[in-house]
Amino acid sequence: MLKFLFTVIRRDVLLAARRRGDWLTAQFFFVMVVSMFPLGIGPEPGMLRTIGPGVVWVAALLASLLSLDRLFADDYRDGTLEQMLLSPSPIALLTLGKAIAHWIINGIPLLLIAPLLGIQFNLPIEALWMLVLSLAIGTPILSLLGSIGAALTLGLRGGGALVTLLIMPLYVPALIFGAGAVEGVLSGTGSEAHLSLLGAFLMMSLLLAPWVSAMALKVSVE
């Protein structure tokens, strides 16, 4: 079973490595969206520090959602998905593997770029650490919940926008706890509660999302 999981992950990561263009687009999107905010609101450092955590978090959300509708779509189009669904391994492992691969491809780069963007928003070093830590817990949640959205909207017109519409409300708790953790550092009120709740949300997503996503795949492919 574990072998199946690793095969799924390895395959997706290899495929993404060969198609670096898509992946790079999502990262540049992340950087550009974040840069839009000071342009729209003004460069006053104190204000930027206040909005920084929220802006980076929302941008990370959008950048991840952008790449999600392709999670199953490419395999669906060339028939690979149907073959994978026929395998004796539980489909939840397939969806889990895909979500993990999505996180490796899209989430980890976000974690590496986020501190640089945080500096643009005048965040002090402790806040930058918390930003990375909170995103490290939050981006897997996004990949997991996103896999549900991607499975439900498989093959539909509307693509990325529809997945975003479906998943964003579900993602609100992670956004609140994640951005809140960084603000906890900035205001000195502490982040333990935020991180615990975020971690709990991750646990819940890890346990439930692959299974729900598998059900959604069956609904979409039949």
Add this chain to the structure above:
Amino acid sequence: MNLYHYASPSTFYPLAGKLVPWFAALAFILTIAGLYIGFFVAPTDFQQGEGYRIIFIHVPAAWMSMFIYVVMAFWSAIGLAWNTRLSFVMARALAPTGAMFTFVALWTGAFWGKPMWGAWWVWDARLTSELILLFLYVGVMALQAAIDDPRRADRAGALLNLVGVINVPIIYFSVKWWNTLHQGSSVSLTRAPSMAQTMLWGMLIMALAAWMYTIAVALVRARTLVLERERQTEWVRVQLEGQP
């Protein structure tokens, strides 16, 4: 009475048709009663003057918006578990009305907030949660609208609905927490005026009226859906001979 008998579209259709006028009448009568209590029995509020009377719409609408979402989830779960077509039809029939009540809750919430707290929109826990609930409704309806195959649309929407309903308590908790972190002890819309008995009665009766209305509207919508889905069957062809 064998309930499974009514799980068949051909028996549901005429039964629903007979029930609709009753629920509509009940909704109408209860609305009149509720509005009468709201405007002619309930006294002026000590703190909020006459403006508080909006609660006779706002609170029932908010209650219904949440209640309908849960009932939808119930039918979605039944449909997914037992593959009964009619369950999915009921879930789909309820969605637009639920979204409508959510919108009304938001609109009346804003109109209540403006004179009381000075702003058209207050990011308090209840209103923000209602907004997210509206997004959840729209999400389910958008998903079902985007799928052509009715069977897939039914099941996908049902699944999304169930995921949403599990998330709603988490969302509400996180929004409430977010709100206390950022607003401290400022006034919020969640603090309703201390209830005179009559005020509570008014709200309850209006909520009941809204519920009867919802059932009536959902049954009509369900009938139309059933008609379309079962158009190949003999009983529908017979129905089409008569009047709509």
Add this chain to the structure above:
Amino acid sequence: MIWESWQAFWAMGGYGLYVWGSFGVTLLCVVAEVGLLRRHRLQVWRRLKRMKSWDIQ
């Protein structure tokens, strides 16, 4: 609750805009929903009847 006059009723102690703005929009939503529902039902009915008359359903 005894209102002194019709004017007092409509004015709602100064909150008239907000109270009637709320009830008004709600009424509008209800009327719109019922109206759209009826229209949709009639459209479906007519379409199905037409299809039946061609006998291709």
